[in-house]
Amino acid sequence: MDQGFGAGVTYKMSPDGKSLYVFDEDVIIYDLGTFKEVDRIEMSRPEYPGASPYRLSPENDPNAPDNVYTSLFTAVDPVVHKGTLGLATLDLNSRKSTFVPIGVDLPSLGFLVSPDHTRGYSIMFDGVGGNRKTEFWVWDLATHKVIKKAPFEARPTLRFGLSGDGKKIYLYGAGSSFEVFDGDTLQSRKLIFLNKDTTTNLVTLAAK
Numbered sequence: 779m780d781q782g783f784g785a786g787v788t789y790k791m792s793p794d795g796k797s798l799y800v801f802d803e804d805v806i807i808y809d810l811g812t813f814k815e816v817d818r819i820e821m822s823r824p825e826y827p828g829a830s831p832y833r834l835s836p837e838n839d840p841n842a843p844d845n846v847y848t849s850l851f852t853a854v855d856p857v858v859h860k861g862t863l864g865l866a867t868l869d870l871n872s873r874k875s876t877f878v879p880i881g882v883d884l885p886s887l888g889f890l891v892s893p894d895h896t897r898g899y900s901i902m903f904d905g906v907g908g909n910r911k912t913e914f915w916v917w918d919l920a921t922h923k924v925i926k927k928a929p930f931e932a933r934p935t936l937r938f939g940l941s942g943d944g945k946k947i948y949l950y951g952a953g954s955s956f957e958v959f960d961g962d963t964l965q966s967r968k969l970i971f972l973n974k975d976t977t978t979n980l981v982t983l984a985a986k
Contacts, residue, residue, distance in 0.1 A: 792870050793845045799870060807873070819868070819875055845870040848898065848919060849889050865898070865922050878922045887936065892944035892961075895919060899947060899961070901938055914947070914964045928964035 783802050790799040792807075797816070800806040805819035846869045864879040887901040898917035903910050909932065916926040933952035940947060940961070947959040958968040 790845075790847065790870060799868075805868065805875070817873060819873065848891055848895070865917065865919070888938065890938070890940050891919070892940065893942070894944065897944070897961075899938075899940065901936075903932070905932075914959070916964070926964065930959070930964075930966070 783800060788801045790801070791797070792799065796810055798808045798810055800808065806815055807817040807819075808814065809816045846867060848865065848867050864877060866875065866877050868875045887903065889898055889900045891898050896919060898919055900915045900917065901912060902915050903912045905911055912930055912932045914926075914928045914930065915924050917923070918925045930949075933949075935952055936949055937951035938947060938949050945961045946967075947961055947964070949955075949957040949959065954972045954974055956970040956972055957966055958970075959965065960967050
């Protein structure tokens with residue numbers, strides 16, 4: 779390759795293992811047999827004059843139906859730099875995509891989809907460091923609307939995940955704490971101190 783990809787680029791494999799999807803300003807599709815570009819989904823082509831490219835960063839979803847991925851996307855107006863937040867869906871089989879703008883953009887810390895694909899969960903924040911404002915947002919994926927918000931105590935850094943049944947939200951990656959929230963009420967249910975820093979997505983607990 780003559781040049782690499784930009785910061786924040788993510789990758790997905792096609793269901794048959796023959797194509798690589800590169801999520802940059804466009805979604806670029808490579809044939810893994812030849813490493814040649816074979817197709818491109820032009821998210822950098824705006825739907826109206828003056829709009830900037832969409833940026834799509836799908837999370838790993840072990841329950842994605844037939845490799846259909848749902849994620850947040852953002853677009854920024856280049857004149858007044860007003861951001862727009864929305865939901866995007868990409869089918870890795872048919873290569874069809876949809877983009878639904880929702881509202882004003884806020885910085886987010888990822889987007890996770892419930893196992894039944896009816897709800898999406900994101901953490902939105904405003905500000906920096908431990909004093910920033912942080913909120914859980916719950917999305918209805920059928921209507922593309924935010925149906926619930928709940929603030930929680932900010933951490934300087936954090937990661938979040940969903941339980942296998944989608945009923946609990948896990949906060950970790952902020953020192954040695956591991957906090958469990960109820961997925962329906964968004965209230966804290968348990969705070970565990972592991973006595974070690976959690977720096978990856980893998981957390982193992984010793985049996986007693």
